Amino acid sequence: MKRRKYLTGFGTMAIAGVAGCTGEEEPEDTDEEEPEDTDEEEPEDTDEEEPEDTDEEEPTDGEVVAEVDPENISDHELFEQYQNPRATHVEGDEYAVAVEAMMYIYRPGSIDPIEVPENSVVTFYMTSRDITHAFTLENKNINAKIPSEEIVEVTVEFNESGEDTEYEITCGEEFCTDHESGAREDMVGKLQVLSSWEE
Incomplete structure (x- = not known):
């Protein structure tokens, strides 16, 4: 068992x-x-x-440097000194131009082209007489808003040398493109970089 x-x-x-x-x-x-x-x-x-966003450069915008009365822009010291088609020499390779925007022109720029020397650094002082405009400079990555009652500053380097170069200035704001019964009358201006320059 x-x-x-x-x-x-x-x-x-x-x-x-x-x-x-x-x-x-x-x-x-x-x-x-x-x-x-x-x-x-x-x-x-x-x-x-x-991401590859770091490779893309953002357009340069303007910096507000002063206030101005839209009715008396030409009386402001920056415009008294720098509102000429030909850039005003400041010092060294630095120059300045004051630009007034209004529907539908830049002054200077639209009637008389802005002239700057080659191998220069140019500061633009800009304001608007009426609505907000823009100052877009092709191939220079500049797209600055131009407000009324304020002066904005943008500095651009022109490293071209050897021959004259021309740039187009445009305003991409809604009221400055394709206005007036559908006709294309865009707000444009011209800027010339001159290889021959005498002070």
């Missing part, structure tokens, strides 16, 4: 041992699959967060 009980017990243990071996193989498979999923997700998020 004792032997039977022992053998029966041993048989039960052996069967349980075999069942335990087969049961242990299943959780091992599930444990190995989980870390593989987490490893693949991490690099995807870091790769998508690399």
